[in-house]
Amino acid sequence: MSQTTTKRPLSVLQKSLNKSVIVRLKNEVEYKGKIDSVDSYMNLIMTDAEELHDGKIVGKYGRIILRGNNVIFIKLINEI
Amino acid sequence: MSQTTTKRPLSVLQKSLNKSVIVRLKNEVEYKGKIDSVDSYMNLIMTDAEELHDGKIVGKYGRIILRGNNVIFIKLINEI
Amino acid sequence: MSQTTTKRPLSVLQKSLNKSVIVRLKNEVEYKGKIDSVDSYMNLIMTDAEELHDGKIVGKYGRIILRGNNVIFIKLINEI
Amino acid sequence: MSQTTTKRPLSVLQKSLNKSVIVRLKNEVEYKGKIDSVDSYMNLIMTDAEELHDGKIVGKYGRIILRGNNVIFIKLINEI
Amino acid sequence: MSQTTTKRPLSVLQKSLNKSVIVRLKNEVEYKGKIDSVDSYMNLIMTDAEELHDGKIVGKYGRIILRGNNVIFIKLINEI
Amino acid sequence: MSQTTTKRPLSVLQKSLNKSVIVRLKNEVEYKGKIDSVDSYMNLIMTDAEELHDGKIVGKYGRIILRGNNVIFIKLINEI
Amino acid sequence: MSQTTTKRPLSVLQKSLNKSVIVRLKNEVEYKGKIDSVDSYMNLIMTDAEELHDGKIVGKYGRIILRGNNVIFIKLINEI
Numbered sequence: 001m002s003q004t005t006t007k008r009p010l011s012v013l014q015k016s017l018n019k020s021v022i023v024r025l026k027n028e029v030e031y032k033g034k035i036d037s038v039d040s041y042m043n044l045i046m047t048d049a050e051e052l053h054d055g056k057i058v059g060k061y062g063r064i065i066l067r068g069n070n071v072i073f074i075k076l077i078n079e080i
Numbered sequence: 081m082s083q084t085t086t087k088r089p090l091s092v093l094q095k096s097l098n099k100s101v102i103v104r105l106k107n108e109v110e111y112k113g114k115i116d117s118v119d120s121y122m123n124l125i126m127t128d129a130e131e132l133h134d135g136k137i138v139g140k141y142g143r144i145i146l147r148g149n150n151v152i153f154i155k156l157i158n159e160i
Numbered sequence: 161m162s163q164t165t166t167k168r169p170l171s172v173l174q175k176s177l178n179k180s181v182i183v184r185l186k187n188e189v190e191y192k193g194k195i196d197s198v199d200s201y202m203n204l205i206m207t208d209a210e211e212l213h214d215g216k217i218v219g220k221y222g223r224i225i226l227r228g229n230n231v232i233f234i235k236l237i238n239e240i
Numbered sequence: 241m242s243q244t245t246t247k248r249p250l251s252v253l254q255k256s257l258n259k260s261v262i263v264r265l266k267n268e269v270e271y272k273g274k275i276d277s278v279d280s281y282m283n284l285i286m287t288d289a290e291e292l293h294d295g296k297i298v299g300k301y302g303r304i305i306l307r308g309n310n311v312i313f314i315k316l317i318n319e320i
Numbered sequence: 321m322s323q324t325t326t327k328r329p330l331s332v333l334q335k336s337l338n339k340s341v342i343v344r345l346k347n348e349v350e351y352k353g354k355i356d357s358v359d360s361y362m363n364l365i366m367t368d369a370e371e372l373h374d375g376k377i378v379g380k381y382g383r384i385i386l387r388g389n390n391v392i393f394i395k396l397i398n399e400i
Numbered sequence: 401m402s403q404t405t406t407k408r409p410l411s412v413l414q415k416s417l418n419k420s421v422i423v424r425l426k427n428e429v430e431y432k433g434k435i436d437s438v439d440s441y442m443n444l445i446m447t448d449a450e451e452l453h454d455g456k457i458v459g460k461y462g463r464i465i466l467r468g469n470n471v472i473f474i475k476l477i478n479e480i
Numbered sequence: 481m482s483q484t485t486t487k488r489p490l491s492v493l494q495k496s497l498n499k500s501v502i503v504r505l506k507n508e509v510e511y512k513g514k515i516d517s518v519d520s521y522m523n524l525i526m527t528d529a530e531e532l533h534d535g536k537i538v539g540k541y542g543r544i545i546l547r548g549n550n551v552i553f554i555k556l557i558n559e560i
Contacts, residue, residue, distance in 0.1 A: 027106075065156070073467065074465040111233075119170065124169060147232060196252075304394070357487055363489040385489050386552070442523075
């Protein structure tokens with residue numbers, strides 16, 4: 001997992017479509033779901049997303065578009 | 081619904097005109113209505129919009145223009 | 161009123177000159193008046209504008225220039 | 241005063257040199273004086289300016305340069 | 321002093337090298353000194369600068385570089 | 401270690417892949433791990449990352465993408 | 481020291497490599513060390529840096545990269 005790649009962060013994101021992620025926004029809210037699409041501003045479409053406050057599910061979204069400028073991090077989960 | 085598409089988030093938004101959405105802004109206020117138009121900054125015109133504070137309707141707008149830089153997310157609702 | 165148009169938000173604004181609007185800024189203050197001119201940053205000139213705090217008039221302005229980056233929304237009122 | 245013009249906000253500002261204005265900044269402080277020059281970012285030079293806190297004069301400035309990104313509004317006063 | 325010039329704010333700043341100014345930043349701290357150089361972002365080098373909190377000197381700087389995006393205003397002092 | 405180099409900060413970052421770093425974000429949270437990739441906005445992919453609050457580990461991430469605009473600093477550790 | 485130069489602020493910074501500086505960030509934390517490299521955003525690499533809170537050393541960094549958009553000022557010290 002720690003083998004070096006020289007791919008840029010946004011290229012890696014583009015190749016992470018359909019992967020499960022947790023996205024944390026500046027307001028500390030997190031969204032857990034799959035990345036359906038992403039662009040260079042980190043605007044994201046997530047599907048089957050759960051909104052998490054302090055780790056607890058407070059809402060579900062079939063499809064949600066997150067504006068990239070609010071993103072703090074995107075955690076790639078379930079990596080094999 | 082979770083079939084992979086490679087469309088970018090803004091293209092998906094452009095194809096969501098007339099769909100019902102909930103838009104949450106940075107000040108935590110939400111607007112529920114239909115997308116009448118949208119541009120690459122996520123500037124939005126919504127029609128028949130309701131302003132929601134903590135899920136309660138506090139105002140109604142025949143037509144409202146939201147400045148994109150305030151958007152946290154856009155939730156597509158009533159998807160079949 | 162909810163007939164679909166594919167016009168972009170800023171084009172719609174450009175065609176709303178002389179219409180009555182309420183503009184809400186990030187500091188929650190609202191300005192009610194007519195749009196005299198607008199540009200792509202949503203910089204606005206309003207005429208015969210009233211400044212509203214919690215819906216109460218606290219000031220009047222013959223002509224006022226609002227800097228666009230403070231805008232949260234522009235509500236088009238008195239639409240027929 | 242409310243006759244429609246199609247001039248853009250910044251053009252109007254450029255034609256307001258030497259007029260008396262009140263400029264309100266994001267920190268709620270206001271400056272009352274004459275516009276000596278202005279550019280497209282709303283950077284302004286004001287002359288004979290008074291700094292107002294809650295409408296009270298707290299300082300005077302022979303010439304002051306305001307950085308445009310702090311501007312909320314510019315009110316044109318003494319219009320005939 | 322109030323004779324009209326049509327020079328843009330940044331040009332005026334460029335011609336104010338070696339003049340005494342007070343620069344107020346967004347954090348309300350002020351710096352009093354001479355402008356040694358300035359660019360279009362209002363990045364400034366000041367020499368013989370004093371840092372002022374509520375008008376009291378709390379620090380001295382032989383040469384200090386201020387990042388322009390923090391600037392609220394630049395007051396030109398000692399103008400003849 | 402303090403020998404002068406004229407390399408720009410982002411070039412140095414690009415050459416720090418696979419090195420251990422601590423990244424501090426504006427919300428004061430720190431991430432300790434290896435840089436897997438980085439771009440000119442300081443968007444970063446870190447691997448084997450630990451999230452630190454006041455120096456205590458509160459979370460672990462196999463792979464995490466940090467959005468560059470939140471970064472305060474990147475500390476290069478374990479330099480020989 | 482106060483002789484006029486017409487060099488722009490960023491050019492002066494570029495010529496200050498290896499000089500001792502104090503950098504103050506928007507969160508009021510200061511870093512004292514040598515500039516190893518700098519770019520036009522004021523992204524900085526500092527070496528042998530100390531982190532100062534209210535003037536007290538709270539941390540030491542062999543090499544640290546500061547993101548320029550957080551910078552308030554850079555004080556050049558030990559000038560002869």
